Amino acid sequence: MPERLRFRQLDEQSILQTLTRLRDRIVERFPDSGLARVSDELVDIATETHDRVVFLSRPHWPIRLAAVAGIALLVTILLAIVLTIRVPTRIDGLSDLFQATDAAINELVVLGAIVFFLLTLETRLKRRRALAALHQLRSVAHVVDMHQLTKDPERLALPHHDTKSSPERRMSPTELGRYLDYCSELLALTSKIAALHVQRFDDPVVLAAVNDVETLTTGLSAKVWQKIAVLERLTRAPH
Numbered sequence: 333m334p335e336r337l338r339f340r341q342l343d344e345q346s347i348l349q350t351l352t353r354l355r356d357r358i359v360e361r362f363p364d365s366g367l368a369r370v371s372d373e374l375v376d377i378a379t380e381t382h383d384r385v386v387f388l389s390r391p392h393w394p395i396r397l398a399a400v401a402g403i404a405l406l407v408t409i410l411l412a413i414v415l416t417i418r419v420p421t422r423i424d425g426l427s428d429l430f431q432a433t434d435a436a437i438n439e440l441v442v443l444g445a446i447v448f449f450l451l452t453l454e455t456r457l458k459r460r461r462a463l464a465a466l467h468q469l470r471s472v473a474h475v476v477d478m479h480q481l482t483k484d485p486e487r488l489a490l491p492h493h494d495t496k497s498s499p500e501r502r503m504s505p506t507e508l509g510r511y512l513d514y515c516s517e518l519l520a521l522t523s524k525i526a527a528l529h530v531q532r533f534d535d536p537v538v539l540a541a542v543n544d545v546e547t548l549t550t551g552l553s554a555k556v557w558q559k560i561a562v563l564e565r566l567t568r569a570p571h
Contacts, residue, residue, distance in 0.1 A: 341531055342524060342527060342528055342531055344378075344381065344382050344385060344528060347378060347521065347524050347525060347528070348375070348378045348379065348382075350521065351371075351374060351375055351378050351521050351525075352375055354371060354514065354517050354518065354521065355368070355371040355372055355374070355375050357514070358371045358514050359371070359372075361507070361510060361514075362507075362511065362514075365479075365511075366479055367476070367479045367511065367514060367515065367518075370472065370475055370476055370479065370518065371514075371518060373472065374472055374518060374521065374522065374525075377465075377468060377469065377472065377525065378521075378525050380465075381465065381525055381528055381529075384461060384462070384465055384529070385528050385529065385531070385532065385533075387458070387461065388458050388461070388462060388529065388532060388533035389532035389533060391454075392454045392457070392458075395450060395453050395454045395457075396454065398450050399447060399450035399451045399453075402443070402446055402447040402450050403447055405443065406443050406444060406447055409443065455535060458533060458535070459535055459537055459538055462529045462530075462533065462535070462538045462541075463537070463538065463541055465529060466526055466529060466538070466541045466542060466544075466545055469522050469525060469526050469545055470544070470545055470548060472522055473519055473522050473545065473548055473549050473552060474548075474552075476515050476518050476519055476522070476552070477515075477519075477552045477555070479515065480511070480512060480515040480555075480556055480559070482501075483503075483508060483511060483512060483559065484501075484559070485505075485508060485512075485559050485560075485562045485563035485566060486562060486566070487501060505563060505566070505567050508563060509560060509563050509564075509567075512556050512559050512560050512563070513560065515553075515556050516553045516556045516557060516560075519549040519552050519553045519556070520549065520553065522545070522549050523545060523546045523549040523550070526541075526542045526545040526546065526549075527542055527546070529542060530542050
C-alpha cells in the first residue's frame with residue numbers, strides 16, 4: 333500500500349495480523365473456551381476475505397466482453413432496420429411495414445433485455461458473494477454475544493443461590509474482565525472485516541448490509557462494555 337494512502341483505508345493484512353494476535357491471546361488465557369474456537373474461526377474468515385476482496389475489486393472481463401458484444405449486435409440490428417426500411421405509398425404496403433416494424437421492435441426488446449442482463453450480471457455475482465460473506469460475519473457476531481451472555485459481573489459481589497441449570501462461574505474478576513474485553517475486540521474486528529467488502533466495491537446493497545453488521549456489532553459491544561463498567565465499579569468498591 334502506498335505510504336500516502338496508509339491511513340486512508342483499511343489494510344487487510346493489518347486486520348488479519350491484529351486478529352491473529354487476539355486469537356493467540358485468547359487461546360493462551362482461555363485455551364479450552366468456546367471463545368477461543370470462535371476467534372480461530374474468525375481468523376479463517378479474515379483469511380478468506382482477502383481473495384474475496386480481490387474478486388470484488390477487479391473487473392470480470394468475460395462478462396464485460398459479452399455485454400459489449402451484445403451492445404454491438406443491438407446497434408448493428410438497429411442500423412440494419414433503419415437502412416432497410418422503405419416507406420410504402422399503398423395501403424397494403426403500410427400493413428406490411430407495420431408488421432415488419434412490430435417484429436423488429438420485439439427482437440430489439442428481447443436483445444435489449446439480454447444486454448441489460450449482461451450489464452448487471454457482474455454486479456449481481458459480486459453482490460451475492462459479498463452478501464454471503466456478510467451473513468457469516470453477522471452470525472459470528474451473534475455467536476460472540478452468546479459467549480458473553482452468562483458472564484454477569486454482579487454475581488461476583490452479590491450472594492446468590494445457583495440451581496442445577498445455572499451456568500458455571502469459575503472466573504476471577506480479572507479473568508472475567510479480560511474475557512469481556514476479548515469479546516469486545518472480536519466484535520470490533522468483525523465490523524472491520526465487513527467494511528473491507530465495500531472499500532473497493534461501490535454497491536448500495538452491499539453497503540447497506542455492511543452498515544447493518546456495523547450497527548449490530550456496535551450494539552453488542554455496548555452491552556459488553558456495560559458489564560465491564562459494572563465490573564470495574566465492583567472491584568474498586570471498598571470491601
